[in-house]
Amino acid sequence: MTIDKEYLLSDADVANFIVTGYHMLELDLPSGTNESIAQQLDALESNPGDAITDTVPELHQVLDHPATAGVLASLLGHDYIVQSHRHWHCKQPNSGHMQWHQDSVNRRDTSINRFLGLFYPTDITPEMGPTVIVPGTQFRNAPTDRMSTYSNIRGQVPVVVKAGTIAFTHYDLWHGTAANRSSVKRHMIKFLFGRNSPNTAPTWNHDPEALNAPRDWNKRDKAEDANNILTFANPIGVSQSDHYKERQIRRQCWNELMGQTA
Numbered sequence: 001m002t003i004d005k006e007y008l009l010s011d012a013d014v015a016n017f018i019v020t021g022y023h024m025l026e027l028d029l030p031s032g033t034n035e036s037i038a039q040q041l042d043a044l045e046s047n048p049g050d051a052i053t054d055t056v057p058e059l060h061q062v063l064d065h066p067a068t069a070g071v072l073a074s075l076l077g078h079d080y081i082v083q084s085h086r087h088w089h090c091k092q093p094n095s096g097h098m099q100w101h102q103d104s105v106n107r108r109d110t111s112i113n114r115f116l117g118l119f120y121p122t123d124i125t126p127e128m129g130p131t132v133i134v135p136g137t138q139f140r141n142a143p144t145d146r147m148s149t150y151s152n153i154r155g156q157v158p159v160v161v162k163a164g165t166i167a168f169t170h171y172d173l174w175h176g177t178a179a180n181r182s183s184v185k186r187h188m189i190k191f192l193f194g195r196n197s198p199n200t201a202p203t204w205n206h207d208p209e210a211l212n213a214p215r216d217w218n219k220r221d222k223a224e225d226a227n228n229i230l231t232f233a234n235p236i237g238v239s240q241s242d243h244y245k246e247r248q249i250r251r252q253c254w255n256e257l258m259g260q261t262a
Contacts, residue, residue, distance in 0.1 A: 007070025011210035015226035020135035021170035074204035091186035110252035129180030135235035137174035155236035
């Protein structure tokens with residue numbers, strides 16, 4: 001597959017995804033596309049499940065957009081897979097919270113082999129029951145029954161976004177939804193993307209000097225280069241001992257994406 005280099009991620013983008021487990025992308029879809037998708041979803045009387053893209057064909061424009069392809073190629077390789085599973089999540093007005101959970105099994109993974117794409121065809125406000133994610137939790141193990149007892153978590157991020165945004169999230173990232181206190185439905189379409197083959201080289205806009213930047217102990221969480229992001233970023237403020245472990249996992253993940261075997 002030929003991918004326009006303009007849409008590939010940078011070293012800092014890839015490092016941030018490894019650290020936080022998510023990447024936000026606001027698509028410049030043709031005028032009226034988001035509105036048309038939202039109107040068709042509003043009118044649905046039942047959930048078509050995997051057939052949602054057949055029911056609302058404009059959703060193919062989300063999957064086919066060159067910016068979407070750029071993110072997928074950068075993180076999953078140029079022969080990435082758009083899996084057949086997809087799902088329409090409709091958060092009804094006056095519906096409650098969804099408990100914290102992971103979509104994958106409770107196992108730390110140093111690889112990026114699949115992740116979700118959460119597409120929002122309308123503006124999402126805090127009152128509409130946004131998806132809530134906890135950056136950095138893709139490397140944390142917790143039984144779902146234990147997670148279900150948690151309430152607010154330090155560092156959680158409500159996905160309050162503009163219409164046409166797709167949030168790419170690591171398959172193990174902790175997430176849930178807030179209560180919908182508005183009078184409108186909150187729509188989200190979930191897509192699933194996978195890796196077809198291991199990297200033999202970086203597939204994003206990579207600078208060979210990316211990891212040669214000196215460590216800047218003054219910036220830490222404000223780091224803007226890949227080396228310092230991988231070293232210092234601590235999105236949920238874990239303890240020093242946990243941070244050491246996370247840093248090791250991040251480097252393993254980065255090395256795999258670079259095509260370097262252990």
